[in-house]
Amino acid sequence: MDFNLTETQQMLRDTADRLIRERYGFEQRAKILKSPDGFSRGMWATFAELGLLAIEVPEEFGGIGGTFQDVAIVLEAFGRGMVVEPFIPTAVLGAGLINAAGTQEQKAELLPRIAEGGLFVAFGHGEPKSRYALAYIATRAVAEGDGFTLTGEKAVVLGGDCADLFIVSARTAGAAGERDGLSLFLVPREADGLSVRGYPTVDGTRAAEVSLQGVKVSRSALLGAEGGALPLIEQAVDRGIAALCAEAVGAMEALNEQTLDYLKTRTQFGVPIGSFQVLQHHMVDMYIAHEQARSMAILAADRADSPDALARAKAISAAKVQIGKSARHIGQQAVQMHGGIGITMEYSAGHLFKRLTTIDRTFGDADFHLARYAELSAAA
Amino acid sequence: MDLNYTADELAFAEEVRQWVRANLPPETRHRVLHHIRLEKQDFVNWQAKLAERGWGAPAWPEQYGGTRWTSVQKHLFEEILAEEGAPPAIPFGLGMIGPVLIAFGSEAQKQRYLPRILTMEDWWCQGFSEPGSGSDLASLRTRAVLDGDEWVITGQKTWTTMAQHANMIFVLARTDPAAKPQKGISMFLMDMATPGVTVRPIITIDGEHEVNEVFFDDVRIPKDAIVGEPGKGWTYAKFLLSHERTGIARIGRSKAELKRLKHIASEETVEGVPLIRTPGFAAKIAALEIELTALELTNLRMIAAEKAGQAPGVEANMLKIKGSEIQQTLTELMMEAVGPYALPFNPEAREPGWNGEPIGPDYAAPLAPDYFNYRKVTIYGGSNEIQRNILAKAKLGL
Numbered sequence: 001m002d003f004n005l006t007e008t009q010q011m012l013r014d015t016a017d018r019l020i021r022e023r024y025g026f027e028q029r030a031k032i033l034k035s036p037d038g039f040s041r042g043m044w045a046t047f048a049e050l051g052l053l054a055i056e057v058p059e060e061f062g063g064i065g066g067t068f069q070d071v072a073i074v075l076e077a078f079g080r081g082m083v084v085e086p087f088i089p090t091a092v093l094g095a096g097l098i099n100a101a102g103t104q105e106q107k108a109e110l111l112p113r114i115a116e117g118g119l120f121v122a123f124g125h126g127e128p129k130s131r132y133a134l135a136y137i138a139t140r141a142v143a144e145g146d147g148f149t150l151t152g153e154k155a156v157v158l159g160g161d162c163a164d165l166f167i168v169s170a171r172t173a174g175a176a177g178e179r180d181g182l183s184l185f186l187v188p189r190e191a192d193g194l195s196v197r198g199y200p201t202v203d204g205t206r207a208a209e210v211s212l213q214g215v216k217v218s219r220s221a222l223l224g225a226e227g228g229a230l231p232l233i234e235q236a237v238d239r240g241i242a243a244l245c246a247e248a249v250g251a252m253e254a255l256n257e258q259t260l261d262y263l264k265t266r267t268q269f270g271v272p273i274g275s276f277q278v279l280q281h282h283m284v285d286m287y288i289a290h291e292q293a294r295s296m297a298i299l300a301a302d303r304a305d306s307p308d309a310l311a312r313a314k315a316i317s318a319a320k321v322q323i324g325k326s327a328r329h330i331g332q333q334a335v336q337m338h339g340g341i342g343i344t345m346e347y348s349a350g351h352l353f354k355r356l357t358t359i360d361r362t363f364g365d366a367d368f369h370l371a372r373y374a375e376l377s378a379a380a
Numbered sequence: 381m382d383l384n385y386t387a388d389e390l391a392f393a394e395e396v397r398q399w400v401r402a403n404l405p406p407e408t409r410h411r412v413l414h415h416i417r418l419e420k421q422d423f424v425n426w427q428a429k430l431a432e433r434g435w436g437a438p439a440w441p442e443q444y445g446g447t448r449w450t451s452v453q454k455h456l457f458e459e460i461l462a463e464e465g466a467p468p469a470i471p472f473g474l475g476m477i478g479p480v481l482i483a484f485g486s487e488a489q490k491q492r493y494l495p496r497i498l499t500m501e502d503w504w505c506q507g508f509s510e511p512g513s514g515s516d517l518a519s520l521r522t523r524a525v526l527d528g529d530e531w532v533i534t535g536q537k538t539w540t541t542m543a544q545h546a547n548m549i550f551v552l553a554r555t556d557p558a559a560k561p562q563k564g565i566s567m568f569l570m571d572m573a574t575p576g577v578t579v580r581p582i583i584t585i586d587g588e589h590e591v592n593e594v595f596f597d598d599v600r601i602p603k604d605a606i607v608g609e610p611g612k613g614w615t616y617a618k619f620l621l622s623h624e625r626t627g628i629a630r631i632g633r634s635k636a637e638l639k640r641l642k643h644i645a646s647e648e649t650v651e652g653v654p655l656i657r658t659p660g661f662a663a664k665i666a667a668l669e670i671e672l673t674a675l676e677l678t679n680l681r682m683i684a685a686e687k688a689g690q691a692p693g694v695e696a697n698m699l700k701i702k703g704s705e706i707q708q709t710l711t712e713l714m715m716e717a718v719g720p721y722a723l724p725f726n727p728e729a730r731e732p733g734w735n736g737e738p739i740g741p742d743y744a745a746p747l748a749p750d751y752f753n754y755r756k757v758t759i760y761g762g763s764n765e766i767q768r769n770i771l772a773k774a775k776l777g778l
Contacts, residue, residue: 156720201723259754
């Protein structure tokens with residue numbers, strides 16, 4: 001057993017940490033959030049230069065062909081800095097799905113562009129009525145001529161605001177809730193019948209409602225086998241969750257550091273508030289919550305690409321439950337201990353709290369994953 | 381022992397309810413129940429209407445426009461107003477400075493301000509907290525120096541709720557720097573339009589403007605703008621903070637919110653099944669409802685004791701602790717209930733009169749912002765940690 005990073009991983013960590021420390025301070029982030037895109041294309045170019053967008057891309061397509069642990073290392077740093085660029089939608093979900101399901105042609109066309117930072121991808125899967133259930137999809141793809149016609153609504157598509165390319169799930173057979181009959185399609189933003197309503201989310205990142213009204217795509221837009229996409233979707237979302245877990249650990253670490261610093265410097269009744277025992281106990285519980293979360297995030301990253309789908313799913317759901325609990329606890333307690341300053345826009349603690357809250361609500365909350373874990377355990 | 385309200389009390393409750401239903405403007409009610417931002421006029425018009433009916437200040441002595449209601453009636457009144465979607469009472473005039481003036485103010489101050497508080501012709505805000513003070517109010521640093529016929533006030537206040545609407549502020553300032561922290565403080569009444577007063581908004585993480593910083597830059601106010609005696613400000617402040625005990629648990633509001641939570645959880649579905657029918661969420665709602673019932677009865681026990689002539693003690697701190705925790709759980713469950721649609725940030729949807737197309741269900745927009753905003757309720761008014769300290773010391777003798 002070895003929890004240490006390899007030498008290359010340590011280098012990756014140093015790179016990511018330095019980037020966040022030097023270029024992604026709270027003020028810089030605030031400036032980025034105010035820009036029209038809500039993120040920085042210049043920063044995205046820097047990610048590309050540093051190879052961060054190429055980790056998921058195999059070497060034969062101009063990438064690095066790294067492991068999921070490498071992705072997790074980057075995301076932990078991004079979590080500390082509350083990076084708002086659509087890294088998970090494009091570099092994890094997008095590159096991951098294309099890599100897992102694409103034809104040689106599709107990979108050759110798309111993956112290098114992702115690695116170079118020239119293509120934003122969003123995974124349009126969830127729907128207004130699907131909540132977190134991955135098979136509860138109603139969008140239809142009807143075979144017509146040599147292609148398909150897509151009709152349906154996609155909800156809260158992460159990174160959808162700026163995406164050049166959508167990976168959209170739709171039913172070529174079956175009804176909402178059935179495991180069979182789901183297919184994935186590559187749909188360019190400019191496709192006729194596709195409309196995108198972009199908006200900011202509560203944590204300052206961007207998402208979109210995506211409507212498909214008779215969108216025509218050719219057969220070559222099919223990503224993976226027709227009708228059998230659910231396992232791919234489950235795998236993609238599980239990897240997305242593992243990425244979020246790593247990011248959350250970084251955000252928790254930053255929030256705990258700030259809170260601890262506040263306890264040592266803020267005085268009330270003539271003494272630092274950290275001298276009050278009740279606050280010491282709160283802080284210790286937050287420290288424990290962070291360590292527990294880190295352990296599960298490590299497990300999630302380790303199992304994200306496991307060939308054993310059941311083992312993967314169980315580990316991911318278990319991690320999401322723990323991350324959700326820790327995020328809620330640390331977020332709420334950090335604000336409480338900061339007092340009013342913790343809920344103001346001009347101070348970073350509240351923003352970390354918002355990011356952690358958002359992570360808990362993304363790809364299934366703690367309740368959902370507790371139920372999924374129990375179900376998977378019963379099945380095993 | 382009889383846990384039921386008397387027939388008279390029930391008749392009173394019914395009278396209040398019918399009157400509220402007949403007089404509360406429907407758009408105000410809609411805004412309150414759907415968490416759409418209220419405008420100043422929503423508050424002011426409603427308070428004027430209550431005053432006209434003779435219900436403007438139930439807790440005040442009759443001679444100043446109050447009622448002779450029992451503590452149970454006052455409780456029922458507050459509950460019903462909250463349940464029916466009336467705008468929450470702004471406490472700074474009615475519940476805070478009003479009672480202080482009645483107890484300690486000069487005759488001229490009573491004559492001038494009390495009628496204007498009753499009808500909300502004046503909107504008061506509270507100048508207590510300072511950037512360094514927090515729950516340690518006695519550490520405040522704003523100074524007031526007598527210069528001829530005027531007090532000159534210099535300093536800064538923070539977390540001043542709705543100062544952007546206020547034309548009056550009551551201020552704690554240090555008049556004797558040599559005295560012990562609590563002894564050298566005095567209380568002043570100040571017109572916000574006085575030269576040297578500046579209000580700066582603080583935007584909270586829900587994107588709303590509710591609190592402010594207020595700066596006093598050599599603000600000159602008349603000598604008679606002081607409340608009571610110099611150096612007694614701490615005593616008045618303690619009186620003020622402990623005066624408004626009923627309503628601190630905000631049970632009426634939480635009941636209305638619980639109803640809303642159940643509505644949302646019935647609309648939201650999990651693979652076609654209403655969320656409220658799923659075991660996990662149903663159990664969470666049930667647990668919350670039980671907790672709220674327990675708090676309601678605890679509150680009623682205290683109100684009954686008060687009606688029987690026992691002065692309320694530090695037990696009321698328990699109402700603040702549990703009441704605020706329940707309010708937070710409610711906002712959290714509502715945010716959870718809408719699943720992924722908690723994420724879009726759409727502040728326009730909270731503007732009065734907005735008729736754009738909502739993102740997701742029409743009730744979703746305020747839910748996550750409310751969750752973020754409601755973190756304040758365990759912080760303000762003496763944090764819950766401080767409340768527990770007080771209980772530990774005063775009730776348990778620790």
